[in-house]
Every structure is written in structure tokens, then in C-alpha cells.
Amino acid sequence: MTPPCQRSGERRRMVDQQIEARGIRDPFVLAAMRDVPRHLFVPQPYDRDAYADAPLPIGNGQTISQPYIVALMTVLIRPASTDTVLEIGAGSGYQAAILSELVRKVITIERIEEVAALARANLAAVRADNVEIILGDGTLGYPPGAPYNGIIITAATPEIPGPLKEQLAEGGRLVAPVGDRILQELVALERHGVRFTEEHHGGVRFVPLIGRHGWED
Template sequence: MPPYPRSEERRSMVDLQIESRGIRNPKILAAMREVPRHLFVPSPYDRDAYADAPLPIGNGQTISQPYIVALMTEFIRPAPTDTVLEIGAGSGYQSAILSMLVRKVITIERIETVAALARANLAAVYADNVEIVIGDGTLGYPPGAPYDGIIITAATPEIPGPLKEQLAEGGRLVAPVGDRILQELVVLERHGDRFTEEHHGGVRFVPLIGEYGWEEE
């Protein structure tokens, strides 16, 4: 990935918003210093791309707060040989970060115009190990399974069964679980047919729409 403008803002973002809050994985920190978040945020919000906040990207969707992106990435413990499934491509930023850390990323997006935005943004940063699939993310993507990590980037009332089934042995899944207003960040780890569960505090995401999520309003 070539050098991009606003590198000082990225360094400050990582130092003040991410590393200072306990994210220690050096590869995640390096990826977030390198990936130009402002390219994934539409105008006029791109001026605030490195702020400590989620931002709108259109179609009722948002790009997550930088710290939350780093935290969810750290929770799945990405490794260079991994295949990771992301539910909710958004503008492509989470996939771009993952693309620097794992072998392959598959991201599912239900809104075609949002998928097109993600595709253009990922091409602009040469993230050629990311595959975008249009469909119902709550069903996962069986052709790419099993997945070493799964990140759900929208609020779900519970972890969709198909996604648990597609998680590899020892794989980790992170998701915001709760109602449409407030959720808790939950991490699952698979051990055969058993799943251990961790809880990591309150978050707020847009709702996950699909067969195993919420109905569209």
C-alpha cells in the first residue's frame, strides 16, 4: 500500500484513541496507521475521518469508531493464514484493516450501492484479497467456510445460527448483541459443538437486517 496523505492524523488517532485504550497488537496498530480512513468516509464527513466517533456513509449506514474497529479486530486474533468473514461491508474500512492482517477476507453486504462503494474504496487501497458478496449476511457464506474469524458489524438480537456453524474449530466470532438501541459486544470461541462466551461492554450499531436478524423497518 503506498503512502497516503494525513499520516500525522492517523498516527495521532492510533496513539490517543487506540493504543492508549489498551490495544497492543502491533500489526493491528500498524494497519490502522497505514490505511487511509478518510478515503472510506464520504464528503463532507471525511474532514472528521480521524475523530473518535462513528460517521455516516449514506443509505442509513455508518463507519464504526476507530477504536471499535481495532477492538473487534483484536478480539478475533487475526493471523496471516486466516480466512475471515465480515458481515456488513459498509464502506470497506474494516475489510481494509483485515486485509493487511489475514490471508483472505470475505465481506457480505445486503445493499448493492453500499457494496459498490466498498468495492471502489478497497480497490483504491489495493486490498485485492477481499471478496465482496451481496446477500443476507445472517446466512453467512458457506462456500468460504469454515472461517477462522467472523466479525458482525451490525446489531443482532442473537448470534445467527448459520454463522456459528461456519466458524472453524478454535475460531472466534465478535458481534454487538442486544436490541436496536443498545448492545453488548460478545465474543464466541468454538470448541467442537461448544462455544465459550465473553462479554465486553456496551456499544451501539445499526441493526443487522436479515433472516436471523431484524426485519427492515
């Protein structure tokens, strides 16, 4: 990862006021949020608001999530340095960049070619060399990389896609916004054999997950 030289004061304030103040205490996640230059993942002219407490458009009808939500979803999968994590919906690459500082490998799937190209360029710019971008239907997961210690779905799904549950490792955790196209609840699953325990972490709003096991385009 490149040194976080530019706008570092804004990142510190973002973490202090938006993330740590809301109860997130994991020191490694907080450090990653301070290190990764979020403004490089937000296209102009929205980059001036990159450290605001809000999601922002990145083009093609997609958004970069609110910083707090990125931190919360990261904490909920309980990342470890030896983990392989699957992300569904690369967006501009910011969530993958955060994960890249915390785990061994990140595989992120993006269905829109232009968005995948944006993520690829952004991740190369910050030298996130342990991230692999796959172009395809994220609801199918990516069996060649399975099983995954963590899975993050960064788009609204009517239910957790079966293939993703199957690709989750024993003891692994999956986090997703589950609901309709307007409002969802952030759900975290943990796998125990064929059984999954479930936690709920409040209401959220994401763009819809398009694919065979998601919403129709």
C-alpha cells in the same frame, strides 16, 4: 495496499490517542490502523472528520464505526496471516481493509447494493486485492468460503445467527454486537466442537443487522 502518504500524521495521532491509549497493544493491528487511509472510506463532507473518535455516516442509513471499535473487534478475533475471515456488513469497506493487512483472505457480505458498490470502489482504491465482496443476506453467512477462522458482525443482532456459528472453524472466534436495536453488548465467541465459550466487552451501538436471522427490515 497503497502507501499511506496522505494524512499520516492524523492516523498516528488516532492510533496513539484513541486506540493504544485505551489498552490495545497488538503491534500488527496498530500498524494496520496506521497504514489504512481511513479518510478514503468516509464520503464528503464527513471525510474531514475521518480521524475523529466517533462513527460517521456513509449514506443509505449506514455508518463507519468509531476507530477504537474497529481495532477492538479486530483484536478480539485474534487474526493470523493464514486466516480466512468473514465480515457481515461491508459498509464502506474500512473494516475489511484493516483485516486485509492481517489475514490471507477476507470475505465481506453486504445487503445494500449501493453500499457494496461503495466498498468495492474504496477497496480497489487502496488495492486490497484479497477482499471478496458478496451481495446478500449476511445472517446466512457464506458456506462456499467456510470454515472461517474469524467472523466479525458489524451490525446489531438480537442473537448470534446459527448459520454463522456453524461456519466458524474449530478454535475460531466470532465477534458481534448483541442486544436490541438501541443498545448492545460486544460479545466474542470461541468454538470448541459443539461448545462455544463467551466473553463480554462492554456496551456499544450499531445499526441493526437485517436478515433472516436478524431484524426485519
